Amino acid sequence: MTQPSSNFKEELYQRLPQLYRTKDNGDLRNYLSSVGGFLDEMYANLGQRLADNFPDNPAPVPEGEVQGLACQEWLLPYFADLLDLELLSPHQEGKREEIANAIRWRQRKGTLSVLEDIAEALAGIEIEVQEAWQRVARTPRVDMPLRSAKDWGYKQEPDSASTICARHPALDACVIDFRLPSAAVKDESFSGARLTRFDGKQVWWRQASLHGVPCHPNSFDDQSKRVVDFRTTDYQQGYFSPKNILFFIPPDAGFFPSDAQGYNWGNLGNDVAVVHDQENRVITYRNRSLDTQNFLPIKIRRIIELGKGGNEFAPDYYTYRFEGLHLDNSVIVHSGRIEFYRCAIRKVSIHSIDKQTAVLTARSCLFKSIAVARGRVDLEYCTVLEKTLAQALYASGSIFIDIVHRDHHSDEPPELGGVRYARLPPDQKLTQPTFRTNHISTERVAFYSSSFGERSCAVLHPLADEYFLSGAGEGGELGAYHGLFIVARQRALLEKVKHYLPVGFKAVLVPDEYLLSAPI
Numbered sequence: 001m002t003q004p005s006s007n008f009k010e011e012l013y014q015r016l017p018q019l020y021r022t023k024d025n026g027d028l029r030n031y032l033s034s035v036g037g038f039l040d041e042m043y044a045n046l047g048q049r050l051a052d053n054f055p056d057n058p059a060p061v062p063e064g065e066v067q068g069l070a071c072q073e074w075l076l077p078y079f080a081d082l083l084d085l086e087l088l089s090p091h092q093e094g095k096r097e098e099i100a101n102a103i104r105w106r107q108r109k110g111t112l113s114v115l116e117d118i119a120e121a122l123a124g125i126e127i128e129v130q131e132a133w134q135r136v137a138r139t140p141r142v143d144m145p146l147r148s149a150k151d152w153g154y155k156q157e158p159d160s161a162s163t164i165c166a167r168h169p170a171l172d173a174c175v176i177d178f179r180l181p182s183a184a185v186k187d188e189s190f191s192g193a194r195l196t197r198f199d200g201k202q203v204w205w206r207q208a209s210l211h212g213v214p215c216h217p218n219s220f221d222d223q224s225k226r227v228v229d230f231r232t233t234d235y236q237q238g239y240f241s242p243k244n245i246l247f248f249i250p251p252d253a254g255f256f257p258s259d260a261q262g263y264n265w266g267n268l269g270n271d272v273a274v275v276h277d278q279e280n281r282v283i284t285y286r287n288r289s290l291d292t293q294n295f296l297p298i299k300i301r302r303i304i305e306l307g308k309g310g311n312e313f314a315p316d317y318y319t320y321r322f323e324g325l326h327l328d329n330s331v332i333v334h335s336g337r338i339e340f341y342r343c344a345i346r347k348v349s350i351h352s353i354d355k356q357t358a359v360l361t362a363r364s365c366l367f368k369s370i371a372v373a374r375g376r377v378d379l380e381y382c383t384v385l386e387k388t389l390a391q392a393l394y395a396s397g398s399i400f401i402d403i404v405h406r407d408h409h410s411d412e413p414p415e416l417g418g419v420r421y422a423r424l425p426p427d428q429k430l431t432q433p434t435f436r437t438n439h440i441s442t443e444r445v446a447f448y449s450s451s452f453g454e455r456s457c458a459v460l461h462p463l464a465d466e467y468f469l470s471g472a473g474e475g476g477e478l479g480a481y482h483g484l485f486i487v488a489r490q491r492a493l494l495e496k497v498k499h500y501l502p503v504g505f506k507a508v509l510v511p512d513e514y515l516l517s518a519p520i
Helices: 009-014 020-021 025-050 073-082 092-100 102-107 112-123 464-472 487-498
Strands: 128-133 177-186 194-198 201-208 212-214 244-249 261-264 274-278 282-287 300-301 303-307 318-323 326-333 337-342 344-350 355-382 389-398 416-423 435-441 506-511
Touching: 009 025, 073 092, 092 102, 092 112, 092 487, 102 112, 112 128, 112 244, 112 487, 244 487, 326 337, 337 344, 355 416, 487 506
Parallel strands: 177 212, 244 506, 261 300, 282 318, 300 326, 303 326, 318 337, 326 344, 337 355, 344 355, 355 389, 389 416, 416 435
Antiparallel strands: 128 244, 177 201, 194 201, 274 282
């Protein structure tokens, strides 16, 4: 539905004849403004009352138009109860998809198409689904007719003298034909082609040379036959069993998708809202699309220097807040405090002096390094790839790849603070009695990438230790992507499809980086 919009405060006044507006000393405008304000509130309430009848996500709208209203989140469990539905998605959009599609999914229960729909709705990413029994080597049967070669992308049926006759795509051949490569190829003309989104780009593709040498072993376009794998199924083995359904998933981009919009510091575009609150001395730089369905990632280049006009090292000059941005260079704060929310920051260096009140506060952020030599740092669900320097540190649900220390010339821990539900390196010193730790792991962390700026940097790999995948205080994942529910969405997917699989079948997630590269 369309977003209700009105401005009765102004419209009532503008509808008056010009004569009355010319003679008005302001009292008439104020009176109509108060009446219009009441009408605005009533109009908004009626619009929300109408939207509360529809639990699904609002339809996407073109850029620049107002997003439609959605029902209030607290109503979703009531809709689910009416449909006898268990909501498993960890985020609001996924819950709405579960409710909106509940009946349609039940009608197609057990089919590959519904499994793919469920997986993409809950995980929020493109997924390829395969039946593992089709990848298992089996004996050809004489009485089984061959499907037409045209069903597999060939332009015509091979005759008995054709060189491809023995390589007919419908044959249950278990020996690889080393004369041909096998991979997904772009093909918009083939009626049986599949439409898949590869890193944001939709491409029609088909499988070429089913019996050929796999170009990408163990990926979604590897169609070679295997013997049954009797090992316990995990993210590396046990895929090829007649009772498995394989869900090939691409690594999440994290803070570094390929379609980020870039701006230089000092020349920010309209996609970044800059709000000055002079009364509270707060300056906010916010990605306008943050927390919306059409999130647009934004990268800001060049060094950012803040607080140069104030007294050097003074913590109460200004508070600078960044929300939903990728800061690709150093951030230097000469005076004042800084706050980050859902940001990626290459390096932050703060000169302000204050070990009692935080000069750096961050939630759901990724840092390459932090340097706060004489101040307090508060981190919640953050990941730091290199060293963290702070005089006082309070951290929860965070991952520190390198040591936490308080001085450039020593490895001693911060003077004050504490770290809980977090990861610290094995060589971290903890001799300071005023610096406490609780529920700490020193296990190695498995990321898709550890290089700041690369796609999937600091995104936890499914092979990571269980503590990192569910060790936060409320059971979520540790680190910068806690609020994006990357691991929680994947686990909700596996739990949800259990109710839609054929009896005795099992869902298996297979990480596949080749789903990021479109076929050519």
